[in-house]
Amino acid sequence: MTNKIAVFRRARFNAAHRLYCKDWSFEKNDEVFGKCNNPSFHGHNYSLEVKLIGNVDPETGFLINLNELKDILKEEVEDRFDHKNLNLDCEEFAQLNPTVENITIVIYNLLRKRLDENKYEIVVRLYETENNYAEYPIL
Ligand code: NI
Numbered sequence: 001m002t003n004k005i006a007v008f009r010r011a012r013f014n015a016a017h018r019l020y021c022k023d024w025s026f027e028k029n030d031e032v033f034g035k036c037n038n039p040s041f042h043g044h045n046y047s048l049e050v051k052l053i054g055n056v057d058p059e060t061g062f063l064i065n066l067n068e069l070k071d072i073l074k075e076e077v078e079d080r081f082d083h084k085n086l087n088l089d090c091e092e093f094a095q096l097n098p099t100v101e102n103i104t105i106v107i108y109n110l111l112r113k114r115l116d117e118n119k120y121e122i123v124v125r126l127y128e129t130e131n132n133y134a135e136y137p138i139l
Helices: 026-037 066-081 100-114
Strands: 004-017 042-055 121-127 133-136
Touching: 004 066, 042 066, 042 100, 066 100, 100 121, 100 133
Parallel strands: none
Antiparallel strands: 004 042, 042 121, 121 133
């Protein structure tokens, strides 16, 4: 019998953004991004779901100590993005449109650096609204 399992942890952050391509005219951005192109920005209550997949440690019974994962999410995601303007305050989005797709991939890469590749597969799901969300990678 396999002892492969998935463990989940949620985190939340509130952030502002504007979606636009800087080389496009305002009209073209307006056409493509609509209200999300508002130069005064707008905000979302983002909800993050992180899924780790791996084997249960026979000694501890853990895949991961969830306190450790909680701390990593706080350091890498909440401290970095909560109550920030993603376009203006976060270097990750200085040249990258902060769409839900791109934010999801950025968060995956931040977490990947902190979690042992030999022990954990990671799947990041990010809800921008209740109805709009992205998941990365596609396993
Ligand atoms: Ni938005």
